[in-house]
Amino acid sequence: MTRASSKRAAAAQAAEPDFVQLLTPDGQRVTHPEYSVDFSDEELRGLYRDLVTVRKLDAEATALQRQGELGIWASLLGQEAAQVGSGRALREQDMAFPTYREHGVLYCRGIDPIMPLGLFRGVDQGGWDPIANKFGIYTIVIGAQTLHATGYAMGVAKDGKVGGDEGESVIAYFGDGATSQGDVNEAFIFASVYNAPIVFFCQNNQYAISEPLTRQTRVPLYQRASGFGFPGIRVDGNDVLATFAVTRAALDNARHGNGPTLIEAYTYRMGAHTTSDDPTRYRVASEVEEWQAKDPILRLRKYLESTGLIDEAFVTEVDAYAREEAVKLRERVLTLPDPEPGEMFKHVYPNGSPEVDQQAAEFAAYHASFEGAHS
Amino acid sequence: MSETLTLGKALNLGLRRAMEDDSKVILMGEDIGKLGGVFRITDGLQKDFGDERVIDTPLAESGIVGTAVGLALRGYRPVIEIQFDGFVYPAYDQIVCQVAKMHYRSRGKVKLPIVIRIPFGGGIGAVEHHSESPEAYFAHTAGLKVVACSNPSDAYWMIQQAIASDDPIVFFEPKRRYWEKGEVDTSGSLESAFPLHSSKVLTSGTDATVLAYGPMVRVALDAATAAAEDGRKLEVIDLRTLSPLDMGAVFDSVRKTGRAIVVHEAPHNLGMGAELAARITEECFYSLEAPVLRVAGYDIPYPAARAEEEYLPDLDRVLDAVDRSFGW
Numbered sequence: 001m002t003r004a005s006s007k008r009a010a011a012a013q014a015a016e017p018d019f020v021q022l023l024t025p026d027g028q029r030v031t032h033p034e035y036s037v038d039f040s041d042e043e044l045r046g047l048y049r050d051l052v053t054v055r056k057l058d059a060e061a062t063a064l065q066r067q068g069e070l071g072i073w074a075s076l077l078g079q080e081a082a083q084v085g086s087g088r089a090l091r092e093q094d095m096a097f098p099t100y101r102e103h104g105v106l107y108c109r110g111i112d113p114i115m116p117l118g119l120f121r122g123v124d125q126g127g128w129d130p131i132a133n134k135f136g137i138y139t140i141v142i143g144a145q146t147l148h149a150t151g152y153a154m155g156v157a158k159d160g161k162v163g164g165d166e167g168e169s170v171i172a173y174f175g176d177g178a179t180s181q182g183d184v185n186e187a188f189i190f191a192s193v194y195n196a197p198i199v200f201f202c203q204n205n206q207y208a209i210s211e212p213l214t215r216q217t218r219v220p221l222y223q224r225a226s227g228f229g230f231p232g233i234r235v236d237g238n239d240v241l242a243t244f245a246v247t248r249a250a251l252d253n254a255r256h257g258n259g260p261t262l263i264e265a266y267t268y269r270m271g272a273h274t275t276s277d278d279p280t281r282y283r284v285a286s287e288v289e290e291w292q293a294k295d296p297i298l299r300l301r302k303y304l305e306s307t308g309l310i311d312e313a314f315v316t317e318v319d320a321y322a323r324e325e326a327v328k329l330r331e332r333v334l335t336l337p338d339p340e341p342g343e344m345f346k347h348v349y350p351n352g353s354p355e356v357d358q359q360a361a362e363f364a365a366y367h368a369s370f371e372g373a374h375s
Numbered sequence: 376m377s378e379t380l381t382l383g384k385a386l387n388l389g390l391r392r393a394m395e396d397d398s399k400v401i402l403m404g405e406d407i408g409k410l411g412g413v414f415r416i417t418d419g420l421q422k423d424f425g426d427e428r429v430i431d432t433p434l435a436e437s438g439i440v441g442t443a444v445g446l447a448l449r450g451y452r453p454v455i456e457i458q459f460d461g462f463v464y465p466a467y468d469q470i471v472c473q474v475a476k477m478h479y480r481s482r483g484k485v486k487l488p489i490v491i492r493i494p495f496g497g498g499i500g501a502v503e504h505h506s507e508s509p510e511a512y513f514a515h516t517a518g519l520k521v522v523a524c525s526n527p528s529d530a531y532w533m534i535q536q537a538i539a540s541d542d543p544i545v546f547f548e549p550k551r552r553y554w555e556k557g558e559v560d561t562s563g564s565l566e567s568a569f570p571l572h573s574s575k576v577l578t579s580g581t582d583a584t585v586l587a588y589g590p591m592v593r594v595a596l597d598a599a600t601a602a603a604e605d606g607r608k609l610e611v612i613d614l615r616t617l618s619p620l621d622m623g624a625v626f627d628s629v630r631k632t633g634r635a636i637v638v639h640e641a642p643h644n645l646g647m648g649a650e651l652a653a654r655i656t657e658e659c660f661y662s663l664e665a666p667v668l669r670v671a672g673y674d675i676p677y678p679a680a681r682a683e684e685e686y687l688p689d690l691d692r693v694l695d696a697v698d699r700s701f702g703w
Contacts, residue, residue, distance in 0.1 A: 125479070151444055
């Protein structure tokens, strides 16, 4: 080892944070004094299938954007374990509030993966029913949804739906950049003083578009929680087992009436912020390579292979399944109809508005006035 | 049953009745519990309905509105008190980006029946940020409805109608009129009350139309009394609803009088008066004897309290505008 490379190794080691880990990057199961998982073989294989599928669907969406079929796409590449681990930790009665990147959580909630593509294609603004699906609509304004989640959780407590296994928990997703927003800090305060049944799930993917974590904080993010009066914990966000264990524990804690938890899922955005971004302008290739070695899917595959839970045939089958899902997604995206122009006047108000009605009528009359227009 | 109430007490009784009628109605705000709000509008409500329904919140306006969104998603009907007009701005993002748009973004799947009460306007000798009139910001935002009450009877009924509505509503209260008294008939039902999004003709006249809302309605009525002494009959219309505007009675009136004067405390530029003038011009062009005139606050930050008397539209400025209209 040269002096320079040993220095780099030391730096990398120093940067390696303290976190809960149950599966090392090279696929070794390790134990943690407080957290563990008790998955059946089938469940472990299911997690692998989830991870591969959400990555494949995400790659397909990126390709669709490159081909002009989506206006923009916010890729989850690299964050699959953070999303699938936390998404699968939710119980059926739990409610999630996403940003605009939680395609993996959306998948785990059983929502049709076409839904966010309508938003990014520009044919709608996010069409699923957030209450029926227990998954809020995507929120573009950074951090705003953490307050909605907190209010919802306050409502859960008012309804008396905490205090037992059947209690309801709420999870709020956000990123490292969002921790600087006033709304996120206000959400921490409201959740704390009302002891709301909520888990704040921060995917620290190291970048807010181009700005590194050092532009958001001088202390590890999970430590912020102590100032607000509830526990914070950091988990290896590329470890789907640890993420599941930590999130499930925090959600159960909340549903039993023990208040909020902040989870910092330490991960890395392997791709660009969105398809409009160029990460080569602000980060070096060697950093990305370091994180490639911590890939969330690779480590689970290594573990499952080493224990004989999966074999080559299974891996091939899962790849084929994911590819098929991606093809189906592509075909459906290409046939998503553009909205009828007159539709834009609908749903402005639950009770309607004479002003909007009048403009809609004028719009229709204007278009009807053209020669050859359909009446 | 008719009783004499201050505007503040009428609001208090309206809130109380709304809470009695629907257990999902909750109040949120700073100091609204034991204190009853800095203007005492929620006086006694926490004592009677408990702190789960009358919620003293942390001192964070964006947090209040943002958590109200979540509570509304959970099935509650939050009624928020913003302590003073000038303190609403930290919540502006949540109101404009979230409250106003979630129904639209969800293609009608989500309703947010939230009422945001804002005591607004000057005339109470307050320090800065306590006397502003931010209604145009909200009236400009699609997805919000905006109303302003001017008298105790309207306050009593309009607050209940706003709470019962599934639309998100910004509800402006004329803070300097909180202590003014009027007759309120509290019998009857919401359904039979004068509709929320309707303007109301208060005095019938043939010479000029004066449009006002909130605290300026009293000024307009006083102007009508004074003008009558000079033989001019002013038709005063209380707009009541600022988004949507209810122009029917306004157009009828201007077609009759040929003159319109809009009065508001908010600054002149791009205020409600600009929109009203444009609409009147579009619809009543051939009836107009003079341009639509505006009597408004000046385009300056709200001045120090000892100067506010000169800033706020008053009887003489309204009469001066009437004279200018006739001099055209």
